[in-house]
Amino acid sequence: xxxxxxxxxxxxxxxxxxxxxxxxxxxxxxxxxxxxxxxxxxxxxxxxxxxxxxxxxxxxxxxxxxxxxxxxxxxxxxxxxxxxxxxxxxxxxxxxxxxxxxxxxxxxxxxxxxxxxxxxxxxxxxxxxxxxxxxxxxxxxxxxxxxxxxxxxxxxxxxxxxxxxxxxxxxxxxxxxxxxxxxxxxxxxxxxxxxxxxxxxxxxxxx
Amino acid sequence: xxxxxxxxxxxxxxxxxxxxxxxxxxxxxxxxxxxxxxxxxxxxxxxxxxxxxxxxxxxxxxxxxxxxxxxxxxxxxxxxxxxxxxxxxxxxxxxxxxxxxxxxxxxxxxxxxxxxxxxxxxxxxxxxxxxxxxxxxxxxxxxxxxxxxxxxxxxxxxxxxxxxxxxxxxxxxxxxxxxxxxxxxxxxxxxxxxxxxxxxxxxxxxx
Numbered sequence: 049x050x051x052x053x054x055x056x057x058x059x060x061x062x063x064x065x066x067x068x069x070x071x072x073x074x075x076x077x078x079x080x081x082x083x084x085x086x087x088x089x090x091x092x093x094x095x096x097x098x099x100x101x102x103x104x105x106x107x108x109x110x111x112x113x114x115x116x117x118x119x120x121x122x123x124x125x126x127x128x129x130x131x132x133x134x135x136x137x138x139x140x141x142x143x144x145x146x147x148x149x150x151x152x153x154x155x156x157x158x159x160x161x162x163x164x165x166x167x168x169x170x171x172x173x174x175x176x177x178x179x180x181x182x183x184x185x186x187x188x189x190x191x192x193x194x195x196x197x198x199x200x201x202x203x204x205x206x207x208x209x210x211x212x213x214x215x216x217x218x219x220x221x222x223x224x225x226x227x228x229x230x231x232x233x234x235x236x237x238x239x240x241x242x243x244x245x246x247x248x249x250x251x252x253x254x255x
Numbered sequence: 256x257x258x259x260x261x262x263x264x265x266x267x268x269x270x271x272x273x274x275x276x277x278x279x280x281x282x283x284x285x286x287x288x289x290x291x292x293x294x295x296x297x298x299x300x301x302x303x304x305x306x307x308x309x310x311x312x313x314x315x316x317x318x319x320x321x322x323x324x325x326x327x328x329x330x331x332x333x334x335x336x337x338x339x340x341x342x343x344x345x346x347x348x349x350x351x352x353x354x355x356x357x358x359x360x361x362x363x364x365x366x367x368x369x370x371x372x373x374x375x376x377x378x379x380x381x382x383x384x385x386x387x388x389x390x391x392x393x394x395x396x397x398x399x400x401x402x403x404x405x406x407x408x409x410x411x412x413x414x415x416x417x418x419x420x421x422x423x424x425x426x427x428x429x430x431x432x433x434x435x436x437x438x439x440x441x442x443x444x445x446x447x448x449x450x451x452x453x454x455x456x457x458x459x460x461x462x
Contacts, residue, residue, distance in 0.1 A: 049416050051414040051415075056411065061310070062425065066425030068306070068309035068411065070429065071312075071389055071411065073283025073304070073387075073429065073434050073436075074281060074434050074446050076279055076280025076281050097279055101275075102271060102272045103268070104402065105278075107278070108305070110307065142462065144452045148457040149456075159457070161462055167257070168257065182278055192397075194394065194395065195308040195313060199397075204263065204278065205263070206258065206260075207263065208256070208257050209256050210256070218266075218271065219274070219277050219442060229436055229446055231426070234426075236448075236449045237429060237430065237446035239436055239446055240447060241438075244442040245348065245351045245443070248353075250355040250356060255348065255352075
């Protein structure tokens with residue numbers, strides 16, 4: 049299949065949405081946990097997530113154009129704190145359905161049968177069932193004028209992860225963590241480690 | 256392991272770099288192909304990649320702070336076009352070693368034994384061995400002042416992909432495409448499809 053700008057423009061809308069959401073490959077699946085100033089919690093799955101830096105430790109998440117029920121965005125701006133919780137195999141179905149547009153005034157923690165956990169006085173709720181939990185402080189929002197999405201940048205200020213998932217060199221074994229990747233909007237993949245290569249040096253190529 | 260802002264700040268530098276690069280989960284691994292106005296090609300692996308939108312079809316890649324040998328960045332700005340080529344199992348080792356700092360004036364296509372392919376008159380080179388190839392037009396760069404990285408936004412103007420990898424609904428089967436995820440800076444994972452769930456509706460929860 050060879051598509052150019054003209055044939056891309058003519059694709060059926062749903063087909064195009066699925067294709068484009070898959071094109072950028074396997075995306076990390078995370079649950080974003082927030083709370084508002086009235087203590088109502090919210091939980092939503094995000095996969096458009098990007099590592100921005102290690103020092104300072106920064107992660108970006110992409111917010112769709114803000115509408116009335118964009119609770120995650122509103123809570124992040126209102127309280128300044130949020131959590132990222134890695135989706136794993138055991139909770140992949142529950143996690144997917146947090147994307148439903150619930151009209152009732154009940155937290156997705158309850159409707160999707162996931163457990164709120166508060167750690168070390170951190171304001172926003174974590175997901176107890178997640179194996180890699182990150183607490184973030186809201187740093188900056190960058191509106192992308194081209195399509196009205198918003199890049200939300202947060203600083204990592206809390207990490208909760210089982211000791212046995214972290215190697216002596218600091219790498220996390222994402223297979224053992226049963227980390228989930230998302231492909232498109234509805235499909236999920238588990239990951240199997242192939243290899244950890246050496247730091248790439250031009251005079252030490254293996255081929 | 257429970258780390259807070261103070262203990263994160265005290266981590267060993269290499270340990271911290273690995274940990275933070277793994278925290279955001281399994282990242283899509285792509286080879287970015289570029290050429291300069293003297294027809295010298297360049298190829299570099301990127302994993303900090305984010306889907307920005309389906310209509311217009313936009314993908315973002317994060318450029319580290321620009322230095323003298325940031326050929327990918329310079330070529331994108333110089334020519335306005337670049338390619339993203341999904342890394343697959345067969346080329347994962349070759350792809351990883353494109354990250355070496357080659358000082359000789361030879362393209363990574365040659366040093367890393369990957370094959371340049373020019374498709375349909377598109378200016379930048381694709382990787383023949385890749386199964387999902389994307390041609391992008393440079394739209395915008397957004398400098399992130401907080402750590403001097405740059406979000407490079409491109410519009411998808413060419414797609415080359417085997418027909419049998421695309422489902423009738425437009426989703427790409429990323430397991431069949433043998434798509435590779437990166438965890439951290441040196442570790443690679445293959446993906447196995449778990450399930451494609453239904454579009455999430457609040458009155459049709461499966462639990």
